[in-house]
Amino acid sequence: MRRPVDTGDPDRLYTVTGGRSRADDDFDLVTLVVSESEPTAGMQSEHARILDLCRHPTAVVEIAAELKLPITVVRILLGDLLAMGRITARHPRAAQSLASLPDSALLKEVLHGLRNL
Amino acid sequence: MSVPAPPSQHRSAKPGRAAPVVPLAVLVVTAAAAGAVAAVAPASARSWALATVLGAWLCVAVTVVVSALLLRRARRQNLRLGAEAQQARAQSAQTAGETAHLVTVTVPAVVKRLRDGTSANDAVTGVTPPSDPQLRQLLHVFAAAMEEQVRHAVTAGAELRQAREESGRAAAELRRLTDETLPTAVTRLREGHSAETVLAELDWPGLPLLRAPAESFVRELARSERRAAAAQAASAKALSRVQAKAVSMLADLREMQERHGEEVFGDLLKLDHSTSQLGLMTDRLALLMGGRSSRAWNKPIVMESILRGAVGRIAAYQRVRLHCSTGAAVTGFAAEGVMHLLAELMDNAANFSPPIDEVNVYVEERSAGIVVTIEDSGLKMAAAAMRRAEEAVSGRMTDLATLQGTRLGLAVVGRLAVKYGISVNFRPSSRGGTGVVVLLPRQLLAQQRDPAPRRSPARHAAPAPEPAPARAELPEARPAPPAPLPEQPAPPRPAATEATPNGLPVRTPGRTMAEAEREREQRRDPRGETERTTRPDTAATRDAGARFGAFHRGRRSGRGTTGPDDRTAPEPPAAP
Incomplete structure (x- = not known):
């Protein structure tokens, strides 16, 4: 009936978001996030990790997967960082152009890689 | 005829002695007178005169003789009466003397002898008895009565002594019972021994008057102890079920989150918060009832998570500001206790400060351990209240009877503090309210391990001269990663198999694609940084595969939240 030990984390999500449950910003799953500054002392650990993670552009979904947090929580956290000016977000649609699409050789490589997964 | 008074005896004695002379003289004188009369009488009348004179003389003689006789008799009687009076006087004097002797000498002597223990007869025979029989009788009666009294007094004295001895013995036994036996018995009963054992092994007073109440006291106390223990065990058991339910609810809620x-996320968080508060309440009761905490952690928990875990269990968590820059972690076995302790103190601080004011929690790392300060800006605690709180958290009051009403939190704090050796101190806060200083000793902190393997590989790729300030500040205080990574990074994998010949990363099961990608990047670290910065296009194209994998996985985990995003999903992410 009772598990001998808990393997999860003690933090509840509302303590991570400070009680907020709704993201105000329009981050979507594939918005790319780049950190603009280094983490500082006393920063919430999730913020620090996001800043670490986004040294190179990272999609919101990937941050969520890395932090093992629900998308909503990650969006709230990213909203905080954006408001502080510590990250910049780039909507994929804005950068959409044929020139930046991967070439067919790479896509083939990806396909090959996917088959090997 | 009256008895003449003694003084007149002498006066009457002289005439008495002269009495025979006087009548004789009277007789002679009268005879001479008669002769003279007869001699002088004419011869004619001589015979008549002679007869008459003779007759008269005879009458006088008779009268004189009779009176003389009467006088003598009276005198003799007078003498007798005088002698009698003399005798009576002497007798009365003797009686008075005897009485005085009896009163002043005999009676005290008899009393003394009787007091000394001789019998009445011996006492009476030992003294000179008064000659008067009535006095003798009186003495006897007195001696008998006195003897009786003395015997009575002696028995009464003996009885009194005996009673005193008995009462002294009883008092001594009573004192021993109250001072030694009963406290020992109470301790033994509290330790869980049965009434029979306690009654058998202790030295109970022999007096039935003391023994009976002591026995019934012990039995009654044993019964109430048993009742209390049973009630406590039953509630602990019942509470453990509630605890288990709350824990599983929390796990379910997390899964649902x-x-x-986003539509239900807020509601789920609200439920989560309520369940967490419920968990705190049940844990509090369970600990008081001798039960266990609902959770136990099998890994060190970093301070930030500890604080969050604590603050998440109180109602006013949004008013609590956490200031934590240390990376130290609390060992798994103590983590739950520390969290509960901090939650109770934060709850207390939040409850006793105005609902608009914040409660600040500071964490500092010191040589003695980690100091957590919880400061509210509410009312200053009165000295007495602070003393009571200090006493409550000292853990000395372990008796449930000392709990007051619903204010159980500090008692729980006291128990946890004693259990883990945590010191909790109250002091007035510089912010106007009350501050609680909690010192977590070193032995509760996780062993400091080499932080290098715990850093995520991306950090290794970062330029070495500028490490993250948060980490640079406390490099030695980082026994655990900044945030809990449920899966700790595995030991370095064989590098050779990590990429295809074409340079694509190979994802081993259980690893995210991004992780594999970063490791690949790390391998080419010497040139990686320059490559990424100087040739962004190449780097971007190479990252695309990794990103796609992560994106795919992210989509799966974020399913349901991203209706419109599904539309954009097939679009390949653009390079920055």
Whole structure:
């Protein structure tokens, strides 16, 4: 009936978001996030990790997967960082152009890689 | 005829002695007178005169003789009466003397002898008895009565002594019972011994008057102890079920929070918060009832998570500001206790400060351990209240009877503090309210391990001269990663198999694609940084595969939240 030990984390999500449950910003799953500054002392650990993670552009979904947090929580956290000016977000649609699409050789490589997964 | 008074005896004695002379003289004188009369009488009348004179003389003689006789008799009687009076006087004097002797000498002597223990007869025969029989009788009666009294007094004295001895013995036994036996018995009963054992092994007073109440006291106390223990065990058991339910509810809620989208996320968080508070309440009761905490952690928990875990269990968590820059972690076995302790103190601080004011929690790392300060800006605690709080958290009051009403939190704090050796001190806060200083000793902190393997590989790729300030500040205080990574990074994998000949990363099961990608990047670290910065296009194209994998996985985990995003999903992410 009772598990001998808990393997999860003690933090509840509302303590991570400070009680907020709704993201105000329009981050979507594939918005790319780049950190603009280094983490500082006393920063919430999730913020620090996001800043670490986004040294190179990272999609919101990937941050969520890395932090093992629900998308909503990650969006709230990213909203905080954006408001502080510590990250910049780039909507994929804005950068959409044929020139930046991967070439067919790479896509083939990806396909090959996917088959090997 | 009256008895003449003694003084007149002498006066009458002289005439008495002269009495025979006087009548004789009277007789002679009268005879001479008669002769003279007869001689002088004419011869004619001589015979008549002679007869008459003779007759007269005879009458006088008779009268004189009779009176003389009467006088003598009276005198003799007078003498007798005088002698009698003399005798009576002497007798009365003797009686008075005897009485005085009896009163002043005999009676005290008899009393003394009787007091000394001789019998009445011996006492009476030992003294000179008064000659008067009535006095003798009186003495005897007195001696008998006195003897009786003395015997009575002696028995009464003996009885009194005996009673005193008995009462002294009883008092001594009573004192021993109250001072030694009963406290020992109470301790033994509290330790869980049965009434029979306690009654058998202790030295109970022999007096039935003391023994009976002591026995019934012990039995009654044993019964109430048993009742209390049973009630406590039953509630601990019942509470453990509630605890288990709350824990499983929390796990379910977390899962739902992952699964469901933003529409219900807020509600789920609200439920989560309520369940967490419920968990704190049940844990509090369970600890008081001798039960266990609902959770136990099998890994060190970093301070930030500890604080969050604590603050998440109180109602006013949004008013609590956490200031934590240390990376130290609390060992798994103590983590739950520390969290509960901090939650109780934060709850207390939040409850006793105005609902608009914040409660600040500071964490500092010191040589003695980690100091957590919880400061509210509410009312200053009165000295007495602070003393009571100090006493409550000292853990000395372990008796449930000392709990007052619903204010159980500090008692729990006291128990936890004693259990883990945590010191909790109250002091007036510089912010106007009350501050609680909690010192977590070193032995509760996780062993400091080499932080290098715990850093995520991306950090190794970062330029070495500028490490993250948060980490640079406390490099030695980082026994655990900044945030809990449920899966700790595995030991370095064989590098050779990590990429295809074409340079694509190979994802081993259980690893995210991004992780594999970063490791690949790390391998080419010497040139990686320059490559990424100087040739962004190449780097971007190479990252695209990794990103696609992560994106795919992210989509799966974020399913349900991203209706419109599904539309954009097939679009390949653009390079920055």
